[in-house]
Amino acid sequence: MKSITVFRQFGEMLVAIAIAPLFAGWIAQCRAWMQNRSAPPLIQPYRMLRKLFDKDVALAETASPLFRITPYILFGTMVLAAAIIPSLATDLPFARAADAIALIGLFATARVFLSLAAMDIGTAFGTMGARREMMIGFLAEPALLMILFNAFLLFGSTALPSLVDGYRAHPSLMDPSIIFAAVAFVMVLLAENARLPIDNPTTHLELTMIHEAMLLEYSARHLALVEWASNLKLFNYACIGFALFIPWGIATHSADGVVAMLISDAALAIKLIVAGAALALIESLSAKVRIFRAPEYLAMSFLLAVLGLLVHLLLGAKQA
Amino acid sequence: MTLPLIAEHPLRLLLYLITTWLALGLAGLPTPRGGRLVARVLFPLGAMICLAVATIAAIFLLTGHAPQTAILPFGLPDLPFHIRLDALSAFFLLILGLAGAGISIFSAGYFRAGEGTAPGLMGLQYHVFLASMALVLLADDAYLFMVAWETMALSSYFLVTSQHRIPEIRRAGFLYLLMAHVGAICILLSFGVLQGGSWQFTFDAMRHATSTLTPFLATTAFLLALLGFGMKAGLVPLHVWLPEAHPAAPSPVSAMMSGIMLKTAVYGFLRISFDLLHVRFWQWGVLVLAVGLFSAIYGAIFAAVQSDMKRLLAYSSIENIGIIFTGIGLAILFETSNLHLYAALALCAALVHALNHSLFKSLLFLTTGSVLHATGHRNLGKLGGLIRRMPWVATIALVGTLAIAGLPPLNGFVSEWLLLQSFLFTPQIPHAFVNMFVPLGAAVLALTAALAAYVMVKFYGVVFLGQPREASLSEARDPSWLERIGLLWLAIGCIAIGIVPQLAMRPAAGVTGMLLGQTVATSSLWWIAPIAPQQASYSGVILLAGILGTIGITFLLVRLLAHGRLRRVPAWDCGYPHQTARMQDTAEGFGQPIRHMFGAFFRIERDLPTPDDIAPRYRMRLEDRIWRTLYLPIARATQKIADMVSILQSGSLSIYLLCSFLTLIVLLVFVL
Structure with missing residues (x-):
């Protein structure tokens, strides 16, 4: 293994860790603009993290070691996921460790740990948040799997690097099924990352909370890690979306040279800026749905993904 | 030295080990209540044998050994037991050995006097159960298979009803026994179809006979096998005994049944559908x-x-x-x-x-045992x-x-x-x-x-x-x-x-x-x-x-770069200071979204208190719809038929003799 690929691998992880809060800050800024509010500065999330790292931890008396270790597990799994997802280059050493299905599993691991930690204190809101989060999780997973099924039918792979390469081999390819899958993916992304219309990340009303309800007992550095992990999760999901649907610009060989590296960095930056603005727009235009409407919302996403699958199979049958 | 020995005679070694299980079971009988011998010697030895079985199976699989067969001079005259070790049985023996080792060593500490069946007797039932499962996996003819299958069902029935003084447990045990036998009949019939007119009941003969079966007969055999083994495995809608029998049984027994016995049904289904019927x-x-x-x-x-x-x-x-x-x-x-x-x-x-x-699953059932004891x-x-x-x-x-x-x-x-x-x-x-x-x-x-x-x-x-x-x-x-x-x-x-x-x-x-x-x-x-x-x-x-x-x-970075200050405080009480542990979310509460979303699967009975009730009680019963729509009608029909037939049960000997005589005549006419 060349040292340059290892270098790129760690570079990719560090980039993810560094700009994930920035991405969240960008979305918040866009949202504020669209809603005619004065926007917080872009670096607000970093200030928040710094403030939290400075504070003293106020740990509930009933907290077990599981509660204290969970922030590290969340952060660790999200960083690992960032290493596996080809956000800048495709042939990195970690890429083979997990295909897209295993990545979903990795996210599920993080979700289960957060839910368990939320139940650890034994307050009503924590457990309620945990059960809602797990509910959203099990509703989103079938849709996510069908989206990957679409990608598999096109390029015969569930490994994200192979998908990126497959796209680059057929740059003109625009299968109708992939459009269905892309819409479905955006819906799942919003639900999985606790954003409108499923969950409101800025809410202060406990009864409607999902993600925030689980974090009620976290404070200071623990909370900072959990928040950072949430930012990373959103960043990771965005990068999975880029790899699945708009992979242009990602370097195929990490040793390609400075130009390819710069192109991939610039491409990622542009995609993130556009995607952030688009997410802010979607969030500004939608209202939060009742928790028991969430199944309908995610069933819609599932249906779109299945439609994509059927469209592909029917078109394929017609051609053959 | 030992490795070539295992590689050469795996089947013989397995038979020795199975016999040792039976011997271990019997050894506990003279002192049924003396828990020390059973707990400190017999169960740990049983666990060692499980490990040995797993080792032999693993070596057999990894060396790619050819199938081994043997004929045991037991059973009815002219119908010796055929046994055979091939990759399929070895894989399931591996499961049996690996999970069985953990469960046996746990059981050594778990079973104690004063809880249902005495430990000595429990040891016998337990080891007979293990041995019969191993024999199911090794059987190479329908006779031995059915004998071992029934021994397995009976020994596990006794294990399930260990605390038979509790009526619910007796009921659960009866349901289990009933389902096990209906399943066994299906399997028996399936074997009957599989012999394909050759009247040879060794699996080897069936393997050849099934290629001449008509599609209809092959499908019949397949469906009977699916029904019979599905009943043991707990496929819906044949699953009703599982949620009754598991809570009734002691935890290590639940672990054995769920972890290993259900897999013997999977084994049987694979044996018939792939090996004997060559999936068509x-x-x-x-x-x-x-x-x-x-x-x-x-x-x-x-x-x-x-x-x-x-x-x-x-x-x-x-x-x-x-x-x-x-x-x-x-x-x-x-x-x-x-x-x-x-x-x-x-x-x-x-x-x-x-x-x-x-x-x-064995692990989780065993932890429920620990929680239950604690x-x-x-x-x-x-x-x-x-x-x-x-x-x-x-x-x-x-x-x-x-x-x-x-x-x-x-x-x-x-x-x-x-x-x-x-x-x-x-x-x-x-x-x-x-x-x-x-x-x-x-x-x-x-x-x-x-x-x-x-x-x-x-x-x-x-x-x-x-x-x-x-x-x-x-x-x-x-x-x-x-x-x-x-x-x-x-x-x-x-x-x-x-x-x-x-x-x-x-x-x-x-x-x-x-x-x-x-x-x-x-x-x-x-x-x-x-x-x-x-x-x-x-x-x-x-x-x-x-x-x-x-x-x-x-962790290191946070430790190095951030301060480690931490203080313990009470959990946030949402502004309501009178909270108790009973106000936490309950198991029922956690299941509520599922009840809401998949309501069509359940039959829910609710007792809601009226608003002016002084001592309000909220009660909810949740039932499997299949129980009411499938099983109760069958039970009622069986009862009705039994009632009709009971006319014959008049109590007078002459009528019974007359019936026997008439049956004989009819059969004679039928044969001649």
Whole structure:
């Protein structure tokens, strides 16, 4: 293994860790603009993290070691996921460790740990948040799997690097099924990352909370890690979306040279800026749905993904 | 020296070991109440024998030994017992040995005098149960198979009804026995069809006879086998005995039944459908796939609304058996479509899941045993906060919980990943519509896996996390060291297969090689890439190392760069200071979204208090719809027929003699 690929691998992880809060800050800024509010500065999330790292931890008396270790597990799994997802280059050493299905599993691991930690204190809101989060999780997973099924039918792979390469081999390819899958993916992304219309990340009303309800007992550095992990999760999901649907610009060989590296960095930056603005727009235009409407919302996403699958199979049958 | 010996005579050694089990069981009889001999000597020895069985099976599989046969001079005159060891039986013996070792060593510390059956007698039933399961796996003719199958059913019946003074347990035991026998009749009839007019009941003869069976007869045999083994395995709608029998049985027995006995049904089904019937029609695959998927989702939904921890795990067993049968159905579908490599992948997934399930489900049933002994409660509503009182059990249960929830990098994820991978190839099946609908099965499977995670968060969260819901829980203690060894053994198995899936996939490759003539690639030690590396790969080692590495670095950095100040404060009370532990979310509350979403599956009875009730009581009963729509009508019809026939039961001897005489005449006429 060349040292340059290892270098790129760690570079990719560090980039993810560094700009994930920035991405969240960008979305918040866009949202504020669209809603005619004065926007917080872009670096607000970093200030928040710094403030939290400075504070003293106020740990509930009933907290077990599981509660204290969970922030590290969340952060660790999200960083690992960032290493596996080809956000800048495709042939990195970690890429083979997990295909897209295993990545979903990795996210599920993080979700289960957060839910368990939320139940650890034994307050009503924590457990309620945990059960809602797990509910959203099990509703989103079938849709996510069908989206990957679409990608598999096109390029015969569930490994994200192979998908990126497959796209680059057929740059003109625009299968109708992939459009269905892309819409479905955006819906799942919003639900999985606790954003409108499923969950409101800025809410202060406990009864409607999902993600925030689980974090009620976290404070200071623990909370900072959990928040950072949430930012990373959103960043990771965005990068999975880029790899699945708009992979242009990602370097195929990490040793390609400075130009390819710069192109991939610039491409990622542009995609993130556009995607952030688009997410802010979607969030500004939608209202939060009742928790028991969430199944309908995610069933819609599932249906779109299945439609994509059927469209592909029917078109394929017609051609053959 | 010993290795060549094992490699040369595996079958003979296995027979010795099985005999030793029986001897161990008998040795405890003279002192039924003297627990020390049974606990300190016999059960640990039994566990050693389990290990030996697993070792022999593993060596047999990994050396690619040719099948071994032998004829035992027992049984009826002219009908000696045929036994045979091949890759399929060896794989399931491996399951039996690995899970059995953990359960036996746990049982050594668990069974005590004063709880139902005396330990000595329990030891006998337990070891007869183990031996009969091993014989089921080794049988090579229908006679021995049925004898061993029935011994297995009876010994487990006695184990289930260990506390037979409680009426519910007697009822559950009766239901189990009844279902076991109806299933056995189906299997017997299936063998009757399989001999195909040759009247030879050795499996070897059947293997040749079945090629001349008409499609109708072959399908009949297949359906009877599905019915018979499905009843034992707990496929929906034949599952009703499972959630009754598991809570009734002592925990190690539940672990044995769920972890190992259900797998003998999987074995029997594979033996008949693949080995004897050489899977002939793709429609069989669709049927098995549909039944498997339905069982999986059904089990997961019902597990989510249970309040009794063992019932919850019993429904989860139904779900996992459903996943295994989904894999088998997919394998049949691929095999009959001449996609042999994908068939091998699906079958490999099913086999690995069978092994995984035997490990994590036994583990979880054993932890419920520890919790039950420490607290006396089985109801989730009376537990909570045990992670602080029983850190050992809680930590090991966490491994089992994550494994059964199908999360990487543990073993449950590996088999589900393999199964999802094989689903990806279903659009290649050359039958129109089938290739469009079967991919949706992958979505059902994903839903099941995610629901299983929901169920396990509920199980673990309510039992081990939160605050204790009863004051008595503060006296709960971790179990004895023998029990801890048993739990640890199974937990290590879950982790080992999770990070090095080849440990399970290599032995499974022996089976797929024997049944399908194909194996999936398991060459690399670092990752698994069943079809092609650029298509999909997974590495438990790298994932685990990556997670541990990032966690470690994060921890160190936070320690170095940030201050470590921490103070303990009361949990936030939401501005309401009078909270008690009983106000925590309950198991019922956790299941509420599922009740809401999947209401069509349940029959719900609610007693709601009126607003001006002084002592309001809220009561809800939740039932399986299948019980009312399928089983009660059958029971009523049986009762009616019995009533009609009872006219004959007049009590006078002459009428009985007359009946016998008439029957004889009719039969004579019929024969002549």
